[in-house]
Amino acid sequence: MSRSPTIAFAALADPTRLGIVDLLARRGELPAGDISTAFTSSASAISQHLKVLREAGLVSVTRRAQQRIYRLDTASMAEVEGWLSDRARQWNGRLDAMAAYIEKTRQETHDGE
Amino acid sequence: MSRSPTIAFAALADPTRLGIVDLLARRGELPAGDISTAFTSSASAISQHLKVLREAGLVSVTRRAQQRIYRLDTASMAEVEGWLSDRARQWNGRLDAMAAYIEKTRQETHDGE
DNA sequence: CACTTAATTAAGTGAAGTCTAAAATATACA
DNA sequence: TGTATATTTTAGACTTCACTTAATTAAGTG
Numbered sequence: 001m002s003r004s005p006t007i008a009f010a011a012l013a014d015p016t017r018l019g020i021v022d023l024l025a026r027r028g029e030l031p032a033g034d035i036s037t038a039f040t041s042s043a044s045a046i047s048q049h050l051k052v053l054r055e056a057g058l059v060s061v062t063r064r065a066q067q068r069i070y071r072l073d074t075a076s077m078a079e080v081e082g083w084l085s086d087r088a089r090q091w092n093g094r095l096d097a098m099a100a101y102i103e104k105t106r107q108e109t110h111d112g113e
Numbered sequence: 114m115s116r117s118p119t120i121a122f123a124a125l126a127d128p129t130r131l132g133i134v135d136l137l138a139r140r141g142e143l144p145a146g147d148i149s150t151a152f153t154s155s156a157s158a159i160s161q162h163l164k165v166l167r168e169a170g171l172v173s174v175t176r177r178a179q180q181r182i183y184r185l186d187t188a189s190m191a192e193v194e195g196w197l198s199d200r201a202r203q204w205n206g207r208l209d210a211m212a213a214y215i216e217k218t219r220q221e222t223h224d225g226e
Numbered sequence: 227c228a229c230t231t232a233a234t235t236a237a238g239t240g241a242a243g244t245c246t247a248a249a250a251t252a253t254a255c256a
Numbered sequence: 257t258g259t260a261t262a263t264t265t266t267a268g269a270c271t272t273c274a275c276t277t278a279a280t281t282a283a284g285t286g
Contacts, residue, residue: 010126014244015119025200028207032263045245047264052243066253066262074201081197087138088187088194094141127274145233158275160234179232179283 003057005083008076011056016041017049021058021072029071031064116170118196121189124169129154130162134171134185142184144177 012018016039023038024030036046050070053059057076061068125131129152136151137143149159163183166172170189174181 004128006126006128006131009122009131010243013119013123013126015117016244018119018122021200025203028204028211033261036263041244042246043263044247044265048244051264063252066260068263072200072204074204077197077201081194081201084190084194087134087185088190090138091141091185091187098141129274146231149233154274155276156233157235157277161274164234176282179230181233 003076005080008056008058008080011052011058012080014049014052016045017053020046020049020053024059024070024072029069031067031069033067035070116189118193121169121171121193124165124171125193127162127165129158130166133159133162133166137172137183137185142182144180144182146180148183 012021019039020035023035032047032050033043035050036043039046041049050059050061050068054061057073059070060073061070063069125134132152133148136148145160145163146156148163149156152159154162163172163174163181167174170186172183173186174183176182
């Protein structure tokens with residue numbers, strides 16, 4: 001757990017991989033073959049994409065006979081979300097502080113400061 | 114607004130650009146020069162990174178004399194967050210449905226079904 | 227206008243990413 | 257053991273990305 005967020009962002013930066021994440025969210029856990037048939041890319045290309053998603057911690061795998069069953073790892077997705085919301089919160093906090101300062105200044109001016 | 118999320122993810126997939134987003138969250142709006150001095154990369158490299166962030170809608174710019182003042186666009190960050198939380202919610206909903214099904218099946222079995 | 231400061235754009239280069247085709251690995255089953 | 261199925265790994269071609277240096281644009285100042 002807890003890799004640098006750039007790795008997760010890089011994993012999501014490809015349209016096919018984003019499509020795989022979307023597919024797994026909609027359809028639940030799936031074997032690599034079923035994921036492969038949902039896209040025009042070859043089984044090999046999909047396998048390589050799955051490796052990137054795996055290494056980013058965004059999906060996990062288990063074995064069932066010859067199949068590899070993939071599923072979403074929502075914990076790591078939550079980490080990425082958390083990174084974004086922390087920054088947005090910081091920035092919005094700044095905006096609020098600035099608004100409060102302006103309001104305070106305005107009132108003091110009205111008091112004849 | 115509302116570009117494909119891959120563009121935003123690709124913009125966040127580089128450590129320098131992620132650092133710029135983090136810097137703007139912590140320090141508020143900044144001219145390109147101040148951003149540049151916070152990193153080891155050249156002004157040119159930073160300018161190119163800022164262009165990528167701009168085109169992804171993650172930052173916005175205004176002019177002040179020769180300076181270009183950059184700030185975070187939290188609306189587009191919220192869109193990215195939303196994409197992730199929608200998928201996580203879908204997947205977790207599936208898990209809940211499966212747990213409910215297992216529980217129901219277990220009870221019926223105990224009833225002698 | 228010439229000069230300085232701030233930043234971007236252009237051109238070229240090396241590294242990283244994505245794809246295809248072929249070979250390799252893993253598991254089941256006759 | 258030999259064969260079929262499911263998937264991954266490897267190797268190589270092609271593309272895209274991030275950087276550097278040099279040139280360019282934009283705006284203020286003597």
